[in-house]
Amino acid sequence: MDDKLMLMIPGPTPVPEQALLALSKHPIGHRSGDFSKIMAEVTQNLKWLHQTQNDVLCLTVSGTGAMEAGIINFLSPGDRVLVGTNGKFGERWAEVCTAYNLNVETVTTEWGKALDPEKIREKLEADKNKEIKAVIVTHSETSTGVINDLETINRYVKEHGEALIIVDAVTSLGAVNVPIDTWGLDVVCSGSQKGYMIPPGLGFVAVSAKAWEAYKTAKLPRYYLDLGKYRKDAAKNTTPFTPPVNLFFALQATLQMMQKEGLENIFARHQRLMNATREAVKALNLPLYGPDESASPAITAVAPVGVDAEQVRATMKKQFDIVLAGGQDHLKGKVFRIGHLGFVSERDILTAIGALEATLVELGGNGFTSGAGVAAAAKVFAE
Template sequence: MLNKPRLLTPGPTPLPEQVRLALAQDMIHHRKAAFKDIMLRVQGKLRTLFGTEQPVLPLSCSGTGAMTAAVHSLFAPGDKVLVVNGGKFGERWQQIAAARGLECVLLDVPWGRAVEPAAVEKALEADPGISGVLMQLSETSTGVLHPVRDVAAITRTRDVLLVADGISAVGLSPCPMDDWGIDCLLTGSQKGLMLPPGLALLALSARAWRKAEAIPSGCFYFNLPKERDNLAKGQTLFTSPVNLLVGLDVSLDMLLKDGLEAIYRKQWALTMLTRTALAVMGLELFAPSHFAWGITSVRLPAGIDGVEVLRLAQEKYGIIMAGGQDQLKGRIVRIGHMGWVDWADVAAGLFALDRCIFAVGGYSGARDYLEQGLAAYEAALALPPGTPVVRRHN
């Protein structure tokens, strides 16, 4: 039996037809007028998306490249940074910082939990030598949404730069950079922006730009001041990912057509659908609070092989979801509901998950999980984004 493939991973995500058609257009030269027009047109949309008056730099790389660019541009070898380590991508901040020769102070957070802003403040007070905080907005490996706004309220009153990985948050949940006081916000193309991988976007605050201009570039390829100079001319420093930027022009039109609040409302509603249905199924949500709006992680019952669950979901139902990483491999399932994903995709994924858990020896007595999940979805659409929706759980 043929099933329509449904990509419910935390990136890459499905591509809208309008974006696919834009990606398929004839190639244009990245140093000619037609491309410059696109770059300058996209820039205004990106500033709206990021919530900043500063330029948003397109970089030819994955999100990890943008993380590397931020560390190499804002900190010199020997600088000390505080790393919020609550998952695989918190670990990645530490690895990138160590490769740059930074001294890392680790603030370890249990996987599935959000960092306490008071713990960040305590660490900064204990060590005045810390010049930056590196953290995730959304920790993709766990489905946790860290309280970046509250942390920014702490760092913006100190000589400490806040660098936030928004790879699975930008275009999915609110993160207005200037209003919150984030010094560096970055993202990748393959999640909320509904594009293939290969393009990263990064913006710096005014005080972060002053720091970047004062530090000798630590990387030939990632030179943010030079990228900014080229962007002012509608160019990138090196060869541009032309088709991805053409696609970005279209995807941003789609995202911004009805305003960011409409996007956030949709993402919150999908989150309420997913979390409500999983709870009714009797499964334990891995991030009980401070949860991401584009991904939901759920712990599988004891004795259930998550790798086999995912294999069956793809083979029998065409549903492609993600598993856990490191110690969570085979223990959790990560359901992506970001970008070009709607309620019907999520409902299909939940059905497949329920049936495949049953097939490998698990059982859920609840049969109305989709009914309750969809009711939560409809209720969330009628409320301001972020308003909790309480449903009856069996």
């Protein structure tokens, strides 16, 4: 059936009807007073979502572009940086830093496990001369469905005193608690197609006062991603370059929806969806790729035995128009990932799990009782 596609991936995520209708409006001039009013409202609501009074800047980029901006605006060639790598995106930030001739040192944990904050602490404490200028951490590692202990890592960075903490919050902002001002996070980056519930195209960078001090002496090249330009124009409710106007319409709508739901309810919903998904997968006798204690509320990675991960994805798409994410790099063909981020409800999880059960039956999977997955998810929702 046409037009029944159901996205259950970590991004792009489903878009609510209010946002879709907003996207369909006729564009307006981005230098107009009407756009400035929208920009003012969106900026204020972004600060609410980020739990900060600091600048939250909007860039016409993906999450990767937001992270690149977050790295290059506050550092200089040769600066020593620590990058936590326990998945695809941590490794990507190390690659970005290397491309800009930073002195990169990785703190590595195998995929599927959370970063060990103590390894970061040891390196920071050993830095007696305060040469480490930044610690770069992926909060929710989308490639494996693991969430890292950002609060503890940040505490160790603060004890160091000199280093900035730069955070990839692309799949955690809007799904889990990221209290920027309470924790004193310096640079926090995210993307529109995740918890914000709108299509790809906007990146967001929250910047602390400490980071702005580092900006004054940072010497890495930048132009389009020069956050100073965005800060100056944001103060006048405008942007330095042409923004995707209709995405701002949609963002205005979804931020209003999020305020109506409330931060605590948003976080609780994502936790509930994650718990239901994981309990359902266990009931279907499918191994989870990562322990419960470090599971991300954005996405659940499954490492099936007895059925092929890509066959599961292909059958879900063909038979039910439900799209799951595949594995990345060496996990390609070994895992599939179920997204439960953004505009996702309990009904969506029950639908996806029911389709997954039918898919397993079709592919000859065994070792589970028919209906066990849906029952396990429903039990979580009934609690």
